[in-house]
Amino acid sequence: MVQRVAVVPGDGIGTEVTAAAMAVFDALRGRHGVDLGFTELDWSCRRYAETGAMMPADGLDTLGSHDAVLLGAVGWPGVPDHVSLWGLLIPIRRAFRQYVNLRPVRTYAGVPCPLAGVGPGEVDLVVVRENNEGEYSEVGGRMYRGRDEEMAVQEAVFTRHGISRIADYAFALAESRRGRLISATKSNGIVHTMPFWDEVVASRAAAYPGVVWRSEHIDALAAKVVLDPRSMDVLLASNLFGDILSDLTAAVAGSIGIAASANLDPTRRYPSMFEPVHGSAPDIAGQGVANPIGMLASVVLMLRHLGYDGAATALDEVITRSLAEPATRTRDIGGTGDTVAVTEFVVSELR
Secondary structure: OOEEEEEEEEOOHHHHHHHHHHHHHHHHHHHHOOOEEEEEOOOOHHHHHHHOOOOOOOHHHHHHOOOEEEEEEOOEOOEOHHHHHHHHHHHHHHHOOOOEEEEEEEOEOOEOOOOOOOOOOOOEEEEEEEOOOEOOOOOEEEEOOOOOOOEEEEOOEOOHHHHHHHHHHHHHHHHHOOOEEEEEEOOOOOOOHHHHHHHHHHHHHOOOOOOEEEEEEHHHHHHHHHHOHHHOOEEEEOHHHHHHHHHHHHHHOOOHHHOEEEEEOOOOOOOEEEEEOOOOOOOOOOOOOOOOHHHHHHHHHHHHHOOOHHHHHHHHHHHHHHHHOHHHOEHHHOOOEOHHHHHHHHHHHHO
16 A cells, blocks of 8 residues: 655745655655655645645644655745644644654765864764653633733643653663663752653653663753764754754764654654754745755655665765765765756666
8 A cells, every 4th residue: 555645845946955855755665665655735834825724724633644755844934933833733743642652863075174183973863752742732822911920821731641651762762772871950049840751751761671871951952062072873852952952963974964854653642743853044035046955954854764674775875975075065065966966876876
């Protein structure tokens, strides 16, 4: 049975890197046996400007009939970020219980690490971010708008169930890798939720005796990401801390333009969503210079999720070769190529 993928190119360079992904899927179909069906959806800030909604009222029902979602990027000047985020991404992540946000990070030949003395392959870590609750809750509000006493309240929501399932995922992942895990916390300053996080993580760790782990305060951990990223394997974090750590670690690897992500429902009851993390980049949209590697690396994650391990490995290897040469990497990471040149190289190598 053909697995179906909903494709949401979105805004800005999202449309350009999605076109690159579709060309790669076409190349993978023949030699590597990737048999997927695609449904393209025009959900975007442009749609919001025209209709007042990022996606139609039955959008989640539409996505629910698919096995995965591939997202280009969302965001455009004139549409507030909280509108585009809460109108599309967060409803998808929460309705489909995509409680794992997975951000793999590694250094490559051809993409210099900004840290002195750190070479290709020396950084190889994964940020596991809790993706459904924590600091990014809808609980709160504002009062006395526009007056001197105006106030805003935002509540963080942590549940034993939510912490347990993300901790179990992270510990199992560490067990399958190099057996090391760091849990980000701030229990010395956040008096209720972070001690609770620490307690639940510690209780889940007992089931994974082969994993060496510790808790680190988020400020100290951020410093250690810069000082000693080679030592890190799996970083487990709440929604806010994971959001920050994933961009920091991507910068350590040399560029957010090559950073991939997966929003996973590990139970596979619902579709999972895969997206590059670079955003829609309105400043370069339409110029043909967008870096497609973040999207193609997200395709690698999607292929593994859908059971195409051989194709995923082949694409991952071609991405590595593409980044190694100036002509087949884009200008944002020191290359001379453009979106088309990188895409054509990857497609030709896959065929």
